[in-house]
Amino acid sequence: MTHPENNPKYLGLNVNKGVEQPPSINPYLRSKRSARRTFTVDEYTQGILSGDISMLSQAVTLIESSKPEHQEIAQAIINKCLPYSGNSVRVGITGVPGAGKSTSIDSFGMHLISKGHKLAVLAIDPSSERSKGSILGDKTRMEKLSVQKDAFIRPSPSAGSLGGVARKTRETIILCEAAGFDHIFVETVGVGQSEIAVHTMVDFFLLIQLSGTGDELQGIKRGIMEMADGIVINKADGDNIKKANMAQRQLKNALHLFPMAESGWTPEVLTYSGFYSLGIVEVWDMIFRYIEFVKENNYFDTRRNNQAKYWMYETINERLRNDFYQNVEIEKLMPSLEAEVLSTKKSSFVAAKEALDTYYSQ
Ligand code: GDP
Numbered sequence: 304m305t306h307p308e309n310n311p312k313y314l315g316l317n318v319n320k321g322v323e324q325p326p327s328i329n330p331y332l333r334s335k336r337s338a339r340r341t342f343t344v345d346e347y348t349q350g351i352l353s354g355d356i357s358m359l360s361q362a363v364t365l366i367e368s369s370k371p372e373h374q375e376i377a378q379a380i381i382n383k384c385l386p387y388s389g390n391s392v393r394v395g396i397t398g399v400p401g402a403g404k405s406t407s408i409d410s411f412g413m414h415l416i417s418k419g420h421k422l423a424v425l426a427i428d429p430s431s432e433r434s435k436g437s438i439l440g441d442k443t444r445m446e447k448l449s450v451q452k453d454a455f456i457r458p459s460p461s462a463g464s465l466g467g468v469a470r471k472t473r474e475t476i477i478l479c480e481a482a483g484f485d486h487i488f489v490e491t492v493g494v495g496q497s498e499i500a501v502h503t504m505v506d507f508f509l510l511i512q513l514s515g516t517g518d519e520l521q522g523i524k525r526g527i528m529e530m531a532d533g534i535v536i537n538k539a540d541g542d543n544i545k546k547a548n549m550a551q552r553q554l555k556n557a558l559h560l561f562p563m564a565e566s567g568w569t570p571e572v573l574t575y576s577g578f579y580s581l582g583i584v585e586v587w588d589m590i591f592r593y594i595e596f597v598k599e600n601n602y603f604d605t606r607r608n609n610q611a612k613y614w615m616y617e618t619i620n621e622r623l624r625n626d627f628y629q630n631v632e633i634e635k636l637m638p639s640l641e642a643e644v645l646s647t648k649k650s651s652f653v654a655a656k657e658a659l660d661t662y663y664s665q
Contacts, residue, residue, distance in 0.1 A: 398511030407577030
C-alpha cells in the first residue's frame with residue numbers, strides 16, 4: 304500500500320519509499336558442506352610428503368576415526384609414509400596441571416623455530432573421552448606457537464582406551480615426520496598411566512616440576528621420576544628463584560638413589576622459566592647432549608627398536624581384545640558369566656575358560 308502522503312493529490316512534502324532490508328542470509332554464500340573432496344592414498348601421501356598441512360590434518364583425522372573404511376585408508380597412508388619417517392627428535396613432556404606445560408611448550412617451540420626447526424605438538428590425554436574434548440595440545444594454550452607456520456598443534460585423540468589413544472598418537476608422529484617436522488613433542492598430564500604410554504614413543508622424557516609446593520619429592524611418583532631423562536623446575540623467576548634452586552638440589556640428591564638408567568645417561572635437573580623464557584637454551588642443550596650421547600652408544604636405535612616391537616605387540620593385543628569383546632556371542636554371554644562369578648557359582652578361571660572356548664569354537 305502506498306503511503307497516503309505519496310498520493311499525487313497530497314499537498315505536503317513527499318515521503319521517500321525507503322529501501323528494502325537485505326536478506327539475513329548472505330545470497331552470495333555457497334554451501335560449504337559439499338566442498339570436501341576425498342583423496343586417494345597416493346594423493347594424501349604426496350600431500351604429506353610435500354609438507355601440505357591441510358593434507359596432514361585430514362590424514363590425522365582418518366587415523367583418529369573409528370570407521371573401518373577410514374582406518375583402511377589411514378593404514379595405507381602410514382605404510383607409504385613410513386620410509387620417510389624417523390628423522391626427528393621426539394620429546395615427551397609431562398607435568399601436573401598448572402606446572403606450566405603449555406607455557407613452556409610455547410617457549411621451547413619458539414626457540415626451536417627460531418633455529419629453523421619445524422615442530423609438531425601432539426598430546427595424550429586419556430581423560431579427554433570423558434570430558435569430550437581434550438585440553439592438552441589445545442592451540443589456544445600456546446599463543447605464540449599456534450600462529451607459526453612451522454608448528455603443527457594437534458589435541459589428543461579422544462576415542463577409546465589409553466592404548467588406542469596412544470597408538471593413534473604414535474601413528475600421527477609418523478605422518479608428521481614424513482611431512483618434515485624434525486621435532487615432535489608429545490604432551491601428557493603427570494597424573495597416571497599416560498606417562499608410560501608417552502614413554503613408549505619418545506627419545507627423551509622431560510618431567511616439568513614446580514618448586515615451592517612444600518616437600519619437593521612429595522606427590523612425584525617414583526615411577527615417573529625414574530622414567531625421566533631430564534627434570535626441569537619451572538617458574539624459576541622473581542621470588543621463586545631461591546626455592547627453585549633448593550628444589551634442584553633436593554631432586555639431584557634424590558636421583559642419586561635411583562639405579563643407573565639403561566641409557567647410561569644420568570638425568571639432569573635444571574631450573575628455568577617458561578613464562579619469561581629464561582634458561583630455555585640450557586634445557587635444549589641438555590636434550591641435544593642426551594641425543595648425541597645415546598646416538599653414540601647406540602641406545603637411541605635400541606630404544607626406538609624396542610618401541611617399534613612394543614607397538615607391534617600392543618596393536619595385536621588391542622585387536623584381539625576388541626575382536627573378542629565385540630563378538631556377538633561373547634557380548635551375550637558375558638553378563639551371565641559375570642553374575643555367576645559374582646555369586647561364586649563359578650570361579651573366575653572357569654568363567655574365563657568358558658568365554659574363550661565359546662569364542663574359539665565359532
Ligand atoms: P599447564 O596446565 O601445565 O599447561 O600449565 P600452564 O602453562 O597453563 O601454566 C599454569 C599457570 O602457571 C599459568 O597461570 C601460567 O601463566 C603460569 N606459569 C607458567 N609458566 C610460568 C613461569 O615460568 N613463571 C611464572 N611465574 N608463572 C608461570
